[in-house]
Amino acid sequence: MNAEQSTPRPQSSPYVSAGLSQPGAAVYPGLDEWRSLPVRQQPHWAEHPSHAEVVRELSALPPLVFAGEVDILRERLASAARGEAFLLQGGDCAETFAGSTADAISAKVRTLLQMAVVLTYAASVPVVKVGRMAGQFAKPRSSDTETREGVTLPAFRGEIVNGFPFTPEDREPDPARMLKAYHTSASTLNLVRAFTTGGFADLRAVSQWNRGFMSNPAHARYESMAAQIERAVDFMGVCGTDFEALKRVEFFASHEALLLDYERALTRLDSRTSLPYATSGHFLWIGERTREIDGAHVDFLSRVRNPIGVKLGPTTTAAEVTDLIEKLDPEREPGRLTFISRMGAGKIRENLPRLIEAARSTGSTPLWITDPMHGNTVTSENGYKTRRFNDVVDEVVGFFEVHEALGTVPGGLHVEMTGDDVAECLGGADPIDEAAFEGRYESLCDPRLNHKQSLELAFLVAEQLAKGGARAAKGTASR
Ligand SMILES: O=C[C@H](O)[C@H](O)COP(=O)(O)O
Numbered sequence: 001m002n003a004e005q006s007t008p009r010p011q012s013s014p015y016v017s018a019g020l021s022q023p024g025a026a027v028y029p030g031l032d033e034w035r036s037l038p039v040r041q042q043p044h045w046a047e048h049p050s051h052a053e054v055v056r057e058l059s060a061l062p063p064l065v066f067a068g069e070v071d072i073l074r075e076r077l078a079s080a081a082r083g084e085a086f087l088l089q090g091g092d093c094a095e096t097f098a099g100s101t102a103d104a105i106s107a108k109v110r111t112l113l114q115m116a117v118v119l120t121y122a123a124s125v126p127v128v129k130v131g132r133m134a135g136q137f138a139k140p141r142s143s144d145t146e147t148r149e150g151v152t153l154p155a156f157r158g159e160i161v162n163g164f165p166f167t168p169e170d171r172e173p174d175p176a177r178m179l180k181a182y183h184t185s186a187s188t189l190n191l192v193r194a195f196t197t198g199g200f201a202d203l204r205a206v207s208q209w210n211r212g213f214m215s216n217p218a219h220a221r222y223e224s225m226a227a228q229i230e231r232a233v234d235f236m237g238v239c240g241t242d243f244e245a246l247k248r249v250e251f252f253a254s255h256e257a258l259l260l261d262y263e264r265a266l267t268r269l270d271s272r273t274s275l276p277y278a279t280s281g282h283f284l285w286i287g288e289r290t291r292e293i294d295g296a297h298v299d300f301l302s303r304v305r306n307p308i309g310v311k312l313g314p315t316t317t318a319a320e321v322t323d324l325i326e327k328l329d330p331e332r333e334p335g336r337l338t339f340i341s342r343m344g345a346g347k348i349r350e351n352l353p354r355l356i357e358a359a360r361s362t363g364s365t366p367l368w369i370t371d372p373m374h375g376n377t378v379t380s381e382n383g384y385k386t387r388r389f390n391d392v393v394d395e396v397v398g399f400f401e402v403h404e405a406l407g408t409v410p411g412g413l414h415v416e417m418t419g420d421d422v423a424e425c426l427g428g429a430d431p432i433d434e435a436a437f438e439g440r441y442e443s444l445c446d447p448r449l450n451h452k453q454s455l456e457l458a459f460l461v462a463e464q465l466a467k468g469g470a471r472a473a474k475g476t477a478s479r
């Protein structure tokens with residue numbers, strides 16, 4: 001595990017000490033077991049005067065996603081694990097309440113749809129689209145505190161916990177923020193659902209998704225691909241094809257299941273099966289700092305039916321991988337478990353193979369995806385957290401190389417990105433330099449790819465996928 005983790009601090013809840021589950025929350029055997037385990041990266045707010053009331057209110061609110069949708073995503077992820085689809089997962093490092101505007105959500109969704117079109121068209125592979133959005137409000141931190149000019153305050157842990165401004169009032173964790181996160185997630189999801197089913201995502205509008213974005217090389221390449229797609233669609237129209245299927249896209253929401261008070265309060269029993277689902281998002285992942293096998297996060301997520309991801313950093317051992325499989329996917333259920341490797345460009349080729357081999361030895365076929373962001377964070381000369389686009393690309397290429405060498409499936413990409421024209425990651429075809437950070441660095445935590453860099457990465461991934469597809473086809477032909 002990571003040396004950055006803070007000390008485990010078992011926490012208690014008034015409900016647990018009373019031997020009760022939260023009023024209104026799903027009651028199911030084992031769902032509260034996590035409360036007796038070491039839990040990392042939580043605010044210490046159980047004694048806050050509004051904590052119990054907020055949890056009670058959250059427990060009574062409607063689910064944000066439905067169990068049936070979650071089951072569909074599990075099936076889609078199973079196809080990706082078999083190599084029949086590719087998972088594209090992306091969004092902000094940390095969503096913000098004020099930043100959850102219609103324009104920002106639209107730009108993010110359009111960018112993801114553009115990336116998906118590039119992957120689908122250039123590599124002939126269906127893309128499972130998952131936003132890192134409508135719930136990505138909690139952040140694990142390397143340190144519990146932050147010091148500026150001799151003043152030490154609690155670290156910013158995402159707007160679901162505390163505020164970003166460096167004042168004692170803002171940095172004080174406030175449970176009422178969980179309600180704000182819930183309502184912001186609900187309005188974001190509402191708009192995403194409208195965008196993806198109400199005509200905005202119609203494939204016949206593929207070139208319109210480019211409108212409003214700054215012109216750049218990836219943009220021009222996209223325009224030319226969009227024109228080809230539109231010609232093909234027109235041709236199909238002339239042939240009498242029914243376009244209903246092109247009008248809407250499936251789009252799922254995901255976030256790191258970090259804040260267990262929130263996740264537990266939003267867990268509901270599915271009316272069809274009476275099984276527990278975390279209804280804060282379709283896909284939830286466990287972060288690199290909270291994936292210890294005997295910890296609260298792994299235990300809690302082992303008990304819900306959602307597809308679960310686990311981040312695997314450079315120190316992950318083969319034994320940790322097999323233990324995670326036994327705990328999170330004992331039935332070896334297709335689509336249940338996704339491993340998100342985030343090794344760093346310099347380490348992936350050496351570290352990933354033994355983890356894949358370990359998983360293979362258990363008879364499990366998890367979905368393997370790459371997060372080429374989190375292992376490649378550096379600090380710029382002018383003091384910003386950043387990532388070099390070339391490192392991101394190198395980690396992606398390493399991921400494909402490792403899977404090709406082992407004959408396994410490189411199943412997806414997980415990126416921190418935005419549809420906005422920010423300057424947070426260095427490089428790209430229309431290069432961002434350090435000076436640009438001064439006016440256009442907006443992330444409250446980690447650096448994101450901007451719209452151009454995201455599109456450029458999609459073209460590069462599509463090339464890798466197309467090469468793999470061509471090799472597979474050749475292999476099949478010669479068999
Ligand atoms: O997004 C990931 C983590 O929350 C982030 O990298 C932690 O950053 P820190 O090391 O600045 O706390």
Ligand SMILES: C=C(OP(=O)(O)O)C(=O)O
Binds near residue numbers: 093140287288
């Ligand atoms: C914290 C994150 O990543 P990791 O757990 O891989 O560090 C994240 O994806 O926001």
